[in-house]
Amino acid sequence: MNINSIFENNKEWIARQLALDKDYFTHLAEGQSPEILYIGCSDSRVTAEELMGAEPGEIFVHRNIANLIPNTDLNSRSVIDYAVSHLKVKHVVVCGHYHCGGIKAAMENENLGILNPWLGNIRDVYRLHYKELNAIEDTDRRYERLVELNVAEQCLNVGKIPEVQDAIINRNLSIHGWVFDVRTGQLIDLTKEFANSFQIRAQKIADIYLFKPDTSG
Numbered sequence: 001m002n003i004n005s006i007f008e009n010n011k012e013w014i015a016r017q018l019a020l021d022k023d024y025f026t027h028l029a030e031g032q033s034p035e036i037l038y039i040g041c042s043d044s045r046v047t048a049e050e051l052m053g054a055e056p057g058e059i060f061v062h063r064n065i066a067n068l069i070p071n072t073d074l075n076s077r078s079v080i081d082y083a084v085s086h087l088k089v090k091h092v093v094v095c096g097h098y099h100c101g102g103i104k105a106a107m108e109n110e111n112l113g114i115l116n117p118w119l120g121n122i123r124d125v126y127r128l129h130y131k132e133l134n135a136i137e138d139t140d141r142r143y144e145r146l147v148e149l150n151v152a153e154q155c156l157n158v159g160k161i162p163e164v165q166d167a168i169i170n171r172n173l174s175i176h177g178w179v180f181d182v183r184t185g186q187l188i189d190l191t192k193e194f195a196n197s198f199q200i201r202a203q204k205i206a207d208i209y210l211f212k213p214d215t216s217g
C-alpha cells in the first residue's frame, strides 16, 4: 500500500459507491445504529468489517494490541459504555486471532519497555491458566490456546462492567468470544466452549463481580 495512492483510491471508492446508490453518503450521514460492538486486535491482517462481510454503519469497532479490555483502561471501557448504553448494541464480540504478535510477545520473558504494562494483562491470563497451558507440550498449540483463553478472559472483563450487566439482564445483550484464523480466513465461534467452562465458576464470578441493581430511583 503506497500512501500516495490513498486519495486516488478514495475518489475511486466514492465513485463506485455512488454508482451503486446515489444516496449512499446521504444515508451514511443520517446516523448509525449498529447492532454489534466488535473488539479485535490492531493487527493489520485482522480487519473487522471485511472478515464479517459487513458494510459501514453495521459494526461499532474497537481495536488494540491483543484485543484486551483491562479493568482500568478508559479507552476500551468508554467504547463499551457508549456502544451498550447509548447505541444499545445487541451483541458484544471479542475477537482474537492466531499468530497474534501481542500474545507471542507476552509468552516471551523479554523486557519490552512501555509495552510491559499492556502485555502484563496477557501474562495475567497465562498465570490464571498456568496449569492447562503448561501441560500443552506443543509450543504452537500452547500459543494458540493462550489466544483462545485470552478471548475468554476478555469476555469476562466485558461482563464485569455494570452497564453490561444491566443490558444482559434488561435487554438480553449477549457476549461472544471468537477467534480468527489468519491461516485459513476462518472465524471460529468459541462462545459455547467458554460458556461451559465459565459455568463451573459462574457462582464465584457472580459473587465477585455482579453489581447490585440500582434501586435508588
Ligand SMILES: [Zn+2]
Binding pocket: 041, 042, 043, 065, 066, 067, 097, 099, 100, 101, 102, 103
Ligand atoms: Zn494480534
